[in-house]
Amino acid sequence: MNTKYGDYEQTGVTVDLSIFTVNEDRLKAMLVRRAEAPFQGFWSLPGGFLKNGESLDAAAQRVLIEKTGVNDVYMEQLYTFGDPKRDPRSRVITVAYIALIPWQNLPKPESEKVTGLTWVSVDSLPKLAFDHKEIMSYAVKRLRAKVSYSNIVHGLMPRQFRLSELQSMYECIIDDKLDKRNFRKRMLATGLLKETGKKDLAGAHRPAMLYQFKTTEIVFF
Amino acid sequence: MNTKYGDYEQTGVTVDLSIFTVNEDRLKAMLVRRAEAPFQGFWSLPGGFLKNGESLDAAAQRVLIEKTGVNDVYMEQLYTFGDPKRDPRSRVITVAYIALIPWQNLPKPESEKVTGLTWVSVDSLPKLAFDHKEIMSYAVKRLRAKVSYSNIVHGLMPRQFRLSELQSMYECIIDDKLDKRNFRKRMLATGLLKETGKKDLAGAHRPAMLYQFKTTEIVFF
DNA sequence: CATACTTAGTGTTCATTGTACACTTAGTAT
DNA sequence: ATACTAAGTGTACAATGAACACTAAGTATG
Numbered sequence: 001m002n003t004k005y006g007d008y009e010q011t012g013v014t015v016d017l018s019i020f021t022v023n024e025d026r027l028k029a030m031l032v033r034r035a036e037a038p039f040q041g042f043w044s045l046p047g048g049f050l051k052n053g054e055s056l057d058a059a060a061q062r063v064l065i066e067k068t069g070v071n072d073v074y075m076e077q078l079y080t081f082g083d084p085k086r087d088p089r090s091r092v093i094t095v096a097y098i099a100l101i102p103w104q105n106l107p108k109p110e111s112e113k114v115t116g117l118t119w120v121s122v123d124s125l126p127k128l129a130f131d132h133k134e135i136m137s138y139a140v141k142r143l144r145a146k147v148s149y150s151n152i153v154h155g156l157m158p159r160q161f162r163l164s165e166l167q168s169m170y171e172c173i174i175d176d177k178l179d180k181r182n183f184r185k186r187m188l189a190t191g192l193l194k195e196t197g198k199k200d201l202a203g204a205h206r207p208a209m210l211y212q213f214k215t216t217e218i219v220f221f
Numbered sequence: 222m223n224t225k226y227g228d229y230e231q232t233g234v235t236v237d238l239s240i241f242t243v244n245e246d247r248l249k250a251m252l253v254r255r256a257e258a259p260f261q262g263f264w265s266l267p268g269g270f271l272k273n274g275e276s277l278d279a280a281a282q283r284v285l286i287e288k289t290g291v292n293d294v295y296m297e298q299l300y301t302f303g304d305p306k307r308d309p310r311s312r313v314i315t316v317a318y319i320a321l322i323p324w325q326n327l328p329k330p331e332s333e334k335v336t337g338l339t340w341v342s343v344d345s346l347p348k349l350a351f352d353h354k355e356i357m358s359y360a361v362k363r364l365r366a367k368v369s370y371s372n373i374v375h376g377l378m379p380r381q382f383r384l385s386e387l388q389s390m391y392e393c394i395i396d397d398k399l400d401k402r403n404f405r406k407r408m409l410a411t412g413l414l415k416e417t418g419k420k421d422l423a424g425a426h427r428p429a430m431l432y433q434f435k436t437t438e439i440v441f442f
Numbered sequence: 443c444a445t446a447c448t449t450a451g452t453g454t455t456c457a458t459t460g461t462a463c464a465c466t467t468a469g470t471a472t
Numbered sequence: 473a474t475a476c477t478a479a480g481t482g483t484a485c486a487a488t489g490a491a492c493a494c495t496a497a498g499t500a501t502g
Contacts, residue, residue: 010231010232011231011232011233011234011271012232013232013234013303013314050232050303050314052312053305053312054305055303055304055305056301056302056303056314057303077300077301079298080277080298080301080316081277082234082271082276082277082278082316083276084274084275084276091273091274093234093271093277093316095301095303095314162478162479163479163480164478164479179461179462179463180479180480181462181463181480181481181482182460182461182462184480184481186460199469201469201470203469203470203477203478204469204470204471204476204477204478205468205469205470205476205477205478205479206467206468206469206470206477206478206479206480207468207469207478207479208478208479208480209479209480383449383450384450384451385449385450400490400491400492401450401451402451402452402453402491402492403489403490403491405451405452406452406453407489420498422498422499424448424449424498424499425447425448425449425498425499425500426447426448426449426450426497426498426499427448427449427450427451427496427497427498427499428449428450428497428498429449429450429451430450430451
């Protein structure tokens with residue numbers, strides 16, 4: 001396990017992902033069932049070892065596609081966790097990422113039994129393997145904070161949406177209610193939205209204008 | 222070099238530190254001269270390999286003490302850089318940290334020739350080894366941003382100080398002038414400062430009250 | 443010892459931003 | 473035709489941020 005340097009241990013490097021979506025008015029995270037020891041049968045964050053010649057971002061992308069089938073989503077590095085005892089087998093440090101996926105973009109969920117995957121509200125997480133609870137807490141904290149000073153919710157919205165849907169998205173991430181008129185004023189004032197000209201005729205009520213983001217980039221207010 | 226897993230390379234893990242101080246009204250970073258290849262003779266960030274059983278934070282602390290002789294300073298993890306080509310020898314990922322040290326707390330600098338250490342204004346950095354320029358840019362960006370929404374400057378101030386010194390600290394980090402009255406109002410309004418009751422009688426002018434921070438913790442506004 | 447010099451210390455006005463709050467509109471359903 | 477539902481809109485007030493100039497309390501000098 002150790003190199004010729006003695007003091008300098010060979011270290012495993014993994015990436016672990018906090019993949020978020022919003023569904024049924026709940027902020028949810030993807031968990032995968034561990035098939036093997038340690039923590040066999042426990043839920044954990046999707047992750048994997050860094051491969052030969054692979055950048056950290058690329059590794060995170062790879063894990064994302066493996067588990068969700070989805071590409072091209074918002075992703076950012078969160079933090080690196082390196083407690084020497086965090087993996088009982090050997091020294092492994094993990095570079096944690098946050099990813100955001102609009103629920104609509106996810107393939108229809110198959111049975112949890114088959115896939116070993118599930119989406120769980122971040123407020124009612126089960127016991128998680130390793131230090132994944134800590135990682136997840138940190139990710140939720142970062143996401144909640146970032147919502148208030150950036151347009152990061154973009155990563156969770158479908159391409160076109162009603163302003164009321166956008167508002168709900170904010171509300172369920174920050175877990176608080178917002179004033180409709182002030183919300184609309186602020187959002188339109190950012191200049192990041194544009195009207196599509198289309199209307200959403202669903203429902204027995206006045207149809208809503210559909211909006212979309214002008215740019216994919218994350219902007220800080 | 223490779224493990225039995227083939228795809229999964231053994232990876233070196235280092236920590237690299239952007240250590241900042243302010244002196245002569247300049248935000249400066251510590252650089253160390255590389256004694257060995259690669260990048261022999263180049264300036265680089267202080268850093269080192271993660272040791273056996275050592276947490277990332279502990280490794281960063283160790284490097285800090287080795288290079289500065291100083292303990293107990295503000296330090297935070299910055300970002301993890303993992304481009305597969307960032308070290309020409311082999312796969313090494315590095316966890317970057319930011320550290321802040323009040324200039325007054327540093328031991329008297331010996332000759333650069335002897336120590337291989339120097340402090341350079343972040344606006345006039347020389348060519349750096351590896352991807353250290355990129356790391357440093359990111360660190361400066363983070364520090365400049367954080368100054369405006371936290372009391373992180375605490376990490377750069379001596380224990381007691383005049384409000385005008387505090388203002389200068391802000392000004393030279395954000396590289397802009399601030400209004401004296403508004404600055405004082407805002408600072409005192411945070412409630413994070415307390416008067417020491419002492420006066421600074423240096424200089425041929427009205428003596429200044431000395432202040433200190435009530436708490437060591439970093440607070441976000 | 444009177445005067446000049448230097449930095450410390452202090453308030454107010456105005457502009458901008460944020461917050462609270464209720465009714466009309468345009469569709470569908472009965 | 474009427475009821476129902478979510479969409480869409482404006483204003484008054486409070487809080488915050490920004491611009492701005494003089495007096496105070498020491499030391500240094502002639």
